Amino acid sequence: METILVVEENVQVRAMIQDFLSAQGYFIVAANNGETPLEIAERVKPKLVLCDVTPPRSNGFQFLSAFRRISNAPVILTSASTEEADKVIGLELGADDFMTKPFALRELLARIRSHLRRA
Secondary structure (H helix, E strand, O other): OOEEEEEOOOHHHHHHHHHHHHHOOOEEEEOOOOOOHHHHHHHHOOOEEEEEOOOOOOOHHHHHHHHHOOOOOOEEEEEOOOOHHHHHHHHHOOOOEEEEOOOOHHHHHHHHHHHHHHO
16 A cells, blocks of 8 residues: 655645545545654655645645655645746656646546556
């Protein structure tokens, strides 16, 4: 079972993603306790990270920069922002993909599977 770290500020969105991906056979670790997303990533060593660019207690871009120093696991950024600059910054910092909210869960699953096949 592959571990996916979900870093999402919205509790309902995080729960929806967690429930959906768990039902697909993935082990989901959500960054919603006292630990920072980076601390969790160092501990669980996820095979993939799904990260909102504005999570609580940290900036998604800062997390991505720090995560890239410890792991090459695929990272899919998500954001409600449709700004091209956010997408470009995220991809230049090392994200593997960028999805604009709202997105379809089936498309998210397809992208996750695609990135895990190549990882």
